Amino acid sequence: METKLIKRSTNGLLSAVNNPSLPILETTRDVDMHITQSSTPRTNEICIKLLPLWSYIWHAIRELSGDDAYERYIAQHVINYPNTPPLARKDFFLYRQQQKWNGIQRCC
DSSP states (O other): OHHHHHHHHHHHHHHHHTOTTSOOOOSHHHHHHHHHHHHHHHHHHHHHHHHHHHHHHHHHHHHHHTTTHHHHHHHHHHHHOTTSOOOOHHHHHHHHHHHHHHTOOOOO
């Protein structure tokens, strides 16, 4: 019973190897090129479809964490005070830290 299973799988493999519709891949470079050519369009299509979702998630995370605070400051500063130069990134974050910690008037 075991030999029949082996013969079937061997016959199946031999018929796949002898299939003329399959490409002949002699080197690893040929294999890499075949994989690249066969999977790139589908992979790129999936990535293009997921790009807006990932972009939205990334912007939401940056907004919730406060990481985009300087960019929002620059956008508001250009609208409200077009004639004055904005703070540098380092000065902006120092100012935010001072505002955050100056309000605490307790020991614990």
